[in-house]
Amino acid sequence: MVTMDARSAGAARSTKHVELRRPDGDPVRVLVVDDEPTLADLLSMALRYEGWEVRSAPDGMAALRTAKQFQPDAVVLDVMLPDLDGFEVLRRLRGQAPSVPVLFLTAKDAVEDRVAGLTVGGDDYVTKPFSLEEVVARLRALMRRSGVGVTARDEAVLVVGDLSLDEDSHEVRRGGDLITLTATEFELLRYLMRNPRRVLSKAQILDRVWSYDFGGQANVVELYISYLRKKIDVGRQPMIHTLRGAGYVLKPAV
Amino acid sequence: MVTMDARSAGAARSTKHVELRRPDGDPVRVLVVDDEPTLADLLSMALRYEGWEVRSAPDGMAALRTAKQFQPDAVVLDVMLPDLDGFEVLRRLRGQAPSVPVLFLTAKDAVEDRVAGLTVGGDDYVTKPFSLEEVVARLRALMRRSGVGVTARDEAVLVVGDLSLDEDSHEVRRGGDLITLTATEFELLRYLMRNPRRVLSKAQILDRVWSYDFGGQANVVELYISYLRKKIDVGRQPMIHTLRGAGYVLKPAV
DNA sequence: ACCTGGCCTGCACGCTAACGGCAGGTTCCG
DNA sequence: CGGAACCTGCCGTTAGCGTGCAGGCCAGGT
Numbered sequence: 001m002v003t004m005d006a007r008s009a010g011a012a013r014s015t016k017h018v019e020l021r022r023p024d025g026d027p028v029r030v031l032v033v034d035d036e037p038t039l040a041d042l043l044s045m046a047l048r049y050e051g052w053e054v055r056s057a058p059d060g061m062a063a064l065r066t067a068k069q070f071q072p073d074a075v076v077l078d079v080m081l082p083d084l085d086g087f088e089v090l091r092r093l094r095g096q097a098p099s100v101p102v103l104f105l106t107a108k109d110a111v112e113d114r115v116a117g118l119t120v121g122g123d124d125y126v127t128k129p130f131s132l133e134e135v136v137a138r139l140r141a142l143m144r145r146s147g148v149g150v151t152a153r154d155e156a157v158l159v160v161g162d163l164s165l166d167e168d169s170h171e172v173r174r175g176g177d178l179i180t181l182t183a184t185e186f187e188l189l190r191y192l193m194r195n196p197r198r199v200l201s202k203a204q205i206l207d208r209v210w211s212y213d214f215g216g217q218a219n220v221v222e223l224y225i226s227y228l229r230k231k232i233d234v235g236r237q238p239m240i241h242t243l244r245g246a247g248y249v250l251k252p253a254v
Numbered sequence: 255m256v257t258m259d260a261r262s263a264g265a266a267r268s269t270k271h272v273e274l275r276r277p278d279g280d281p282v283r284v285l286v287v288d289d290e291p292t293l294a295d296l297l298s299m300a301l302r303y304e305g306w307e308v309r310s311a312p313d314g315m316a317a318l319r320t321a322k323q324f325q326p327d328a329v330v331l332d333v334m335l336p337d338l339d340g341f342e343v344l345r346r347l348r349g350q351a352p353s354v355p356v357l358f359l360t361a362k363d364a365v366e367d368r369v370a371g372l373t374v375g376g377d378d379y380v381t382k383p384f385s386l387e388e389v390v391a392r393l394r395a396l397m398r399r400s401g402v403g404v405t406a407r408d409e410a411v412l413v414v415g416d417l418s419l420d421e422d423s424h425e426v427r428r429g430g431d432l433i434t435l436t437a438t439e440f441e442l443l444r445y446l447m448r449n450p451r452r453v454l455s456k457a458q459i460l461d462r463v464w465s466y467d468f469g470g471q472a473n474v475v476e477l478y479i480s481y482l483r484k485k486i487d488v489g490r491q492p493m494i495h496t497l498r499g500a501g502y503v504l505k506p507a508v
Numbered sequence: 509a510c511c512t513g514g515c516c517t518g519c520a521c522g523c524t525a526a527c528g529g530c531a532g533g534t535t536c537c538g
Numbered sequence: 539c540g541g542a543a544c545c546t547g548c549c550g551t552t553a554g555c556g557t558g559c560a561g562g563c564c565a566g567g568t
Contacts, residue, residue, distance in 0.1 A: 120461045216529075223545085517560105524555085529548105530548090535542105536542090
């Protein structure tokens with residue numbers, strides 16, 4: 001009956017969102033700079049899955065070379081690199097392209113020291129370990145603000161049925177009622193709302209919403225789904241549906 | 255609100271404020287003159303993020319050359335330059351463009367009185383180390399007074415709900431009651447009021463409201479938020495909200 | 509130039525929301 | 539009817555947040 005190839009994670013994604021596009025119609029280009037191959041690959045795959053064109057570089061010099069030739073619309077940059085300091089890379093990068101937004105990856109403790117100057121130019125950062133949802137969301141936000149993807153008037157508000165989620169204010173409403181979510185609940189709902197009417201397996205959700213080094217049980221997904229239901233579906237037409245053995249779906253209430 | 259074409263290439267912010275614009279519709283142009291590359295970059299990024307077109311020069315002669323060709327609407331000028339004295343630059347600049355407003359950057363102990371003397375011409379100055387909020391606010395004020403950005407009658411009063419803040423008189427009111435704020439509290443509130451209904455992380459606030467060389471704990475943000483709450487929210491419908499793990503939001507009280 | 513008061517910042521403690529493990533209960537399906 | 543998959547109440551732990559206190563610095567006044 002219903003399509004059950006929910007785990008075809010590698011397959012190119014069908015039409016879900018309005019694709020971000022550059023003015024010339026080409027897909028958005030993102031450069032990933034990280035010396036850990038595992039992490040770089042993970043990120044590259046996730047971003048490619050968003051429909052973006054991705055290239056990656058293992059160190060600062062390579063990043064600058066690639067950037068010159070690739071002309072990315074955004075850069076994901078690990079601050080800890082074997083050759084150059086991440087901030088040095090930023091400086092030189094700004095010489096080439098003054099307005100390319102940069103998303104920094106940084107270890108938790110390192111942030112405190114030199115957080116200064118990261119967010120002033122519209123740049124942003126996430127601390128390791130991060131969730132892919134977070135990285136993608138922040139990248140989208142960065143590009144939205146810097147004018148990439150102007151063709152898609154892709155505002156910061158996701159809407160599914162009478163449910164809406166504002167990524168700027170973190171405001172969530174179901175038919176007028178304001179709903180308060182915790183950080184994790186918010187990320188989970190955002191992921192669901194980005195993929196409405198589509199089965200998402202617990203594994204997919206775990207990979208996407210929780211940090212890549214999360215060691216816990218897949219049980220947390222069930223737990224947080226139940227939290228969301230209490231806040232969103234209780235006393236209303238349910239929007240979150242369980243598909244036994246497959247996963248969960250979010251769709252407008254009839 | 256006037257319709258704004260999306261063609262604003264570069265770093266146009268999402269629709270939050272009315273963008274300052276020149277009579278011809280192009281973005282406002284600002285020239286930054288500083289010999290410290292780090293500082294020049296920091297300023298350039300921040301100003302670009304305001305939606306302005308920025309160019310920078312490392313010394314006095316370059317500044318004059320760039321000014322002639324770039325025709326800026328405002329100039330940010332370090333008084334300490336390798337070649338020419340900042341005042342000399344000003345004099346020659348006035349030869350080219352008599353009415354361009356200038357914002358001086360000066361060390362604390364330095365020639366404060368001499369600079370003060372120059373502000374009679376409508377110019378202004380900021381002492382290092384400064385906060386970006388301060389620089390941007392003063393630049394806006396300068397341009398407002400000199401008639402740049404005539405299209406946007408962007409008054410000096412910020413209003414969010416029943417809360418108002420006058421940038422000229424520093425008067426803050428919540429529903430009629432006059433509220434007295436310290437300098438830091440004022441800058442923090444101004445930043446919040448410039449970004450209503452938008453989550454601001456502690457890092458963003460730090461980068462923006464505190465001086466660029468501030469090395470202290472991110473704890474101060476929490477502290478000053480708590481001060482503001484005491485003065486603004488106590489005994490009323492709260493306008494400042496905490497989003498755990500995300501930041502703070504200011505919004506009209508329902 | 510000294511004094512004084514107000515403002516900024518560091519430190520540290522207490523608090524509470526949020527997270528996630530566990531386990532017993534429930535629903536669904538074969 | 540049995541088992542698998544899922545739901546959810548309970549609760550210990552943690553980390554993010556609020557705030558009182560005290561020292562130091564700057565400004566404004568005498």
